[in-house]
Amino acid sequence: MPMTTRKPTTMTTTPRASQHFASLTFSGDVMLKRLPSNVSMLLQRTTKQGLSLDPAIANTVATAMKEWALEHGATHYCHWFQPLTGQTAEKHDAFLSPLNEGGAIEKFSGSALIQGEPDASSFPHGGIRDTYEARGYTAWDPTSPAFILKSGDVATLCIPTVFVSWTGEALDTKTPLLRSISAVNTQAMRILKLFGTDNGVQHVSATLGCEQEYFLIDSDLVAERDDLTICGRTVMGSPPPKGQQLEDHYFGSIPQRVLAYMADSEDQLFALGVPVKTRHNEVAPRQYELAPTFELANVACDHQMLTMHVLRSVAQSHGFTAILHEKPFARVNGSGKHNNWSISTDTGINLLDPRDDAHTNLEFATFLTAVIRAVDSHALLLRASIASAHNDHRLGANEAPPAIMSIYLGDMLTGLIDTLESGKSGKTPKSAEMDLGATTLPNIPKHSSDRNRTSPFAFTGNKFEFRAVGSSANCAWPATVLNTIIAESFDWVATEIAKAAGKGPTAAKFETAVRSVLRDVVKKHRRVCFDGDGYGEAWHKEAAKRGLPNLRSTVEALPSLDSKETKALFAKYEVLNARELHARYEVQLEQYTKLVVIEAKTMLSMGRTQVLPAAIRAQSELADAVGGTIAAGVDCADSMVALKALVGEVTLLRKALAELETTIKGVSGSALASAQSVRATVVPAMERVRSSCDFIETQIPADLWPMPTYVDMLLMRS
Numbered sequence: 001m002p003m004t005t006r007k008p009t010t011m012t013t014t015p016r017a018s019q020h021f022a023s024l025t026f027s028g029d030v031m032l033k034r035l036p037s038n039v040s041m042l043l044q045r046t047t048k049q050g051l052s053l054d055p056a057i058a059n060t061v062a063t064a065m066k067e068w069a070l071e072h073g074a075t076h077y078c079h080w081f082q083p084l085t086g087q088t089a090e091k092h093d094a095f096l097s098p099l100n101e102g103g104a105i106e107k108f109s110g111s112a113l114i115q116g117e118p119d120a121s122s123f124p125h126g127g128i129r130d131t132y133e134a135r136g137y138t139a140w141d142p143t144s145p146a147f148i149l150k151s152g153d154v155a156t157l158c159i160p161t162v163f164v165s166w167t168g169e170a171l172d173t174k175t176p177l178l179r180s181i182s183a184v185n186t187q188a189m190r191i192l193k194l195f196g197t198d199n200g201v202q203h204v205s206a207t208l209g210c211e212q213e214y215f216l217i218d219s220d221l222v223a224e225r226d227d228l229t230i231c232g233r234t235v236m237g238s239p240p241p242k243g244q245q246l247e248d249h250y251f252g253s254i255p256q257r258v259l260a261y262m263a264d265s266e267d268q269l270f271a272l273g274v275p276v277k278t279r280h281n282e283v284a285p286r287q288y289e290l291a292p293t294f295e296l297a298n299v300a301c302d303h304q305m306l307t308m309h310v311l312r313s314v315a316q317s318h319g320f321t322a323i324l325h326e327k328p329f330a331r332v333n334g335s336g337k338h339n340n341w342s343i344s345t346d347t348g349i350n351l352l353d354p355r356d357d358a359h360t361n362l363e364f365a366t367f368l369t370a371v372i373r374a375v376d377s378h379a380l381l382l383r384a385s386i387a388s389a390h391n392d393h394r395l396g397a398n399e400a401p402p403a404i405m406s407i408y409l410g411d412m413l414t415g416l417i418d419t420l421e422s423g424k425s426g427k428t429p430k431s432a433e434m435d436l437g438a439t440t441l442p443n444i445p446k447h448s449s450d451r452n453r454t455s456p457f458a459f460t461g462n463k464f465e466f467r468a469v470g471s472s473a474n475c476a477w478p479a480t481v482l483n484t485i486i487a488e489s490f491d492w493v494a495t496e497i498a499k500a501a502g503k504g505p506t507a508a509k510f511e512t513a514v515r516s517v518l519r520d521v522v523k524k525h526r527r528v529c530f531d532g533d534g535y536g537e538a539w540h541k542e543a544a545k546r547g548l549p550n551l552r553s554t555v556e557a558l559p560s561l562d563s564k565e566t567k568a569l570f571a572k573y574e575v576l577n578a579r580e581l582h583a584r585y586e587v588q589l590e591q592y593t594k595l596v597v598i599e600a601k602t603m604l605s606m607g608r609t610q611v612l613p614a615a616i617r618a619q620s621e622l623a624d625a626v627g628g629t630i631a632a633g634v635d636c637a638d639s640m641v642a643l644k645a646l647v648g649e650v651t652l653l654r655k656a657l658a659e660l661e662t663t664i665k666g667v668s669g670s671a672l673a674s675a676q677s678v679r680a681t682v683v684p685a686m687e688r689v690r691s692s693c694d695f696i697e698t699q700i701p702a703d704l705w706p707m708p709t710y711v712d713m714l715l716m717r718s
């Protein structure tokens with residue numbers, strides 16, 4: 001029975017029109033122009049409504065794609081996929097095939113479009129494949145547009161695909177993402193049906209818009225630092241006297257060189273179909289941000305991977321290195337990737353938009369409370385979805401949301417859940433106007449709620465912003481987890497409402513049933529809602545009192561991927577079977593260990609071959625000076641103190657380096673045991689080395705310091 005009236009809100013799924021760029025994506029007008037209308041209609045049914053693809057159209061699509069790609073100078077095509085490395089992968093095949101009778105012909109068949117066969121054993125598989133079991137398949141994802149990637153003069157047609165093993169098990173991030181989107185669709189449709197608002201709606205999908213933060217550092221300086229070059233972050237470096245304390249960089253005017261880089265990146269991204277929209281300076285010196293208009297989650301995730309690729313590759317031609325690491329510079333803000341997430345119908349209705357009637361819009365309240373329930377019930381899993389060695393430096397470091405999963409609702413929605421809990425009626429505050437005091441200034445509208453940048457999961461008007469995702473992460477995994485826990489919660493809520501309402505309820509009985517279910521959910525789960533300062537110590541205490549988990553490191557967070565509950569959850573919604581899930585758990589543990597060990601080895605080598613020799617040179621200069629001064633019969637007690645201090649620090653550094661080497665050698669055992677040993681021994685040993693190196697940096701002559709400093713990299717050039 002219809003209880004609410006809804007007006008569609010616009011959702012952009014196509015990039016901003018741009019006059020001067022030839023589109024390099026096979027979608028929209030390009031597709032319509034090149035495909036017979038019945039074929040493009042069938043293809044659109046798949047992309048828009050999630051219906052399965054008719055394989056009979058593959059040959060026609062392949063031929064049209066090939067002709068279009070050849071016109072753009074493409075010589076090769078590739079299946080473009082996202083293995084568990086967290087990166088993208090591609091294997092190129094030439095269109096040109098030799099003919100028996102001599103000569104060659106440009107070929108691209110429907111079967112080559114639909115399926116490819118890369119070696120599955122050379123990618124991380126977490127035990128799903130043995131090395132001798134090599135077969136793996138890529139399969140076309142028609143819901144994400146193919147595109148032409150240009151690198152210099154070379155153009156390649158890229159076809160987004162999933163990547164599965166010979167057994168059909170997922171070896172990538174896209175397969176479970178697509179499955180999780182289906183799960184959201186199924187369960188959200190049940191809620192719409194209950195409310196009688198499913199008319200004309202064929203499909204509900206998750207929408208995603210990912211803001212990307214990054215640093216731009218001059219490439220010549222990066223080349224002089226092994227740590228930045230190899231690990232993407234500095235493992236040593238004393239803090240600059242001026243960091244972000246003056247708050248003068250955030251939204252500051254964008255330097256000309258940086259702007260030229262941004263414009264160039266945006267041009268390329270537009271052409272690739274990525275709807276980039278916003279650019280600005282971020283909080284830290286040399287930190288910037290780019291945000292696109294949101295899209296359907298699957299396409300948004302692919303576009304996010306392309307965004308990272310373009311940001312990195314365009315930087316090179318501008319003399320920059322784009323650093324996407326979560327924490328490239330200690331004591332300077334790190335980078336995140338805010339995943340703005342919502343759910344929308346194919347008719348363009350954002351189901352998390354409360355509009356003006358939030359307090360009477362029970363359907364919105366149902367979706368909202370289901371989200372609250374999901375985040376509270378599955379906090380451990382949500383925490384695990386953003387865990388990485390890189391993100392460990394950021395979460396909870398008084399600049400990024402803490403590792404405690406909580407939800408910011410703002411005043412209006414807090415008022416709404418208050419009324420749901422108390423059963424009293426409430427009123428939605430109307431959007432007010434602000435009088436700015438000066439007669440020449442217009443009154444401006446005031447939002448019904450403030451913002452909170454310290455919350456890991458914040459409601460921002462008509463969507464949630466999952467702020468704890470790391471800047472270098474592949475968004476597909478956090479989005480998959482979010483979709484799956486939401487599907488579970490929608491399922492639970494729909495079932496409870498149906499049970500409470502009974503068959504064919506009157507409108508009044510249905511409303512009573514909904515209110516009673518929502519009241520129980522709010523009572524049980526509102527402990528996860530917190531609007532205060534998430535960075536403060538007080539919240540850590542309060543969260544502990546509320547029983548909310550606070551898993552500070554990846555090693556503590558990942559085991560929830562292997563729990564009985566998580567296995568049951570992913571199996572029930574057919575997102576990942578137990579083997580597929582376990583594989584991800586293993587791969588992520590291994591990745592954690594490998595990343596930290598690579599950093600530790602880099603640090604060991606820089607410490608031994610750069611910092612120690614520099615310190616010893618300084619020591620010898622100082623010793624010469626002390627010797628000469630004493631020989632000249634002049635008192636130099638001060639210099640002797642300084643010399644002793646330096647010698648003492650050199651001794652400490654040598655010892656710390658030896659310890660670090662021992663801890664690296666000590667990493668062994670199962671994936672979990674290795675990761676635990678890295679966390680317990682290698683990470684603290686690295687901290688000791690760093691503290692010695694950073695001290696030495698401040699004590700020795702600048703011309704002896706063997707690498708660019710934080711000041712050189714962050715402050716010296718514009």
Ligand code: ADP
Binds near residue numbers: 292293350462
């Ligand atoms: P805000 O100022 O609240 O951050 P913006 O509208 O600038 O809002 O949005 C920030 C990001 O959120 C953008 O990438 C935007 O496209 C995305 N976004 C907006 N609405 C939605 C939605 N319904 N679903 C997913 N992402 C959204």
Ligand code: MG
Binds near residue numbers: 211213289
């Ligand atoms: Mg930001």
